[in-house]
Amino acid sequence: MKKKDLPLLDHLKELRVRLLRSFIGVIVVFLPLIFFSNNIYELASSPLQELMPENSSMIATQVASPFLSPLKLTFYLSLMISLPYFFSEMWRFIAPGLYKTEKRFALGLTLSSILLFYLGILFAYFLVFPLVFGFFTSVSPEGCKSHDRYLQLSRFYSHNFLSFCDCLRNSCFNFLTKLDRD
Template sequence: MSEPQEDSFISHLVELRDRLLRAVVAVVAIFVCLMPWAGDIYDILAHPMMSALPEGTKMIATGVVTPFFVPMKVTLLVAFVIALPFVLYQAWCFIAPGLYAHEKRLGLPLVVGSTVLFLAGMAFCYFFVFGTVFKFIAQFAPKSITPAPDIEQYLAFVMSMFLAFGITFEVPVIVIVLVKLGIVDVAKLKEARPYVIVGAFVIAAVVTPPDVVSQLMLAVPMCLLYELGIFLSRFVTKTRADEAVSS
């Protein structure tokens, strides 16, 4: 390897370190600012569950340090979500110089769109899914027991659901990328519709609790978002055709 190449490689590593450091500092700074309200932030996250529990019932913490660490984990997650635009901006600034002009035109909207869709999936899960699922489950609880969910298990459940719905809402982006890369076309996407519907319900049955409500609330949006991806892919196909004609 020649000396100019070594210098270029080292400069890329230095820039990567600086970008990562800025992103980490942003997350940590927001986390430190939010720490005094860590308990309130966890209460907001727990609100859908608390609304479904009998009046006067509280969640429990079985670990000695769990009441401290669980709210800290939630606060760190919130800090990362708030800092996400800045984190993605740092990532974009690092990779953009190595992209072609047409890749930049596609890359930036995909980054922004995928971020917005992931956050929309989390919001849909929090505001619509949690309340419905928790109330549905509470209706089947025997009268002889008093539900008292553990806060650590609740956090793990919430994180898995956020991840499942966040990824589900990425379906239009995945479909558009596949069409843009020429891997599939709109006609094949339409032909695959029955298999996608079956696959959506299978995935929903695997990643959600074993109740019909949560499975439907994941599978149905997945199918609708697939249709949205097909609709938007038509514009991507037209753009590719226009570029081919102009070239």
């Protein structure tokens, strides 16, 4: 029996195995990065801290914030690093059901999506975030001290990284769907 001729439950079992492997891949990346979570947070917060006015600082508004914020950023980073492994697991699940021409097209689309995902992260971190942080720190009223919160920064990064990655990836998808393959 061919792999693509398996019953639905067997396909679901294989999908479960692939998703479990992907989750284990995230954990394998996350565990060593835990030891560097404070360094990762410092690197992530450096564009903001460089632009903050004198006598301003990051504050913790919850007891666990100084502990949880670096861990959250480290987890997001481990998700980003393990993304190619996730895509390879999904590819191994999907590929047996595709024709040869579909495999070629889907492989190119997957590789370009991964590349654009990482380019979106770099674009946001090095170009957009310094401009955004510079704008917000420059428009604060006279006499208003800036005290940014730990958890807000990790939330800001997670939401905006995904937004920029989606913008680049979706523009690629839109371009590729408009191509006439005839």
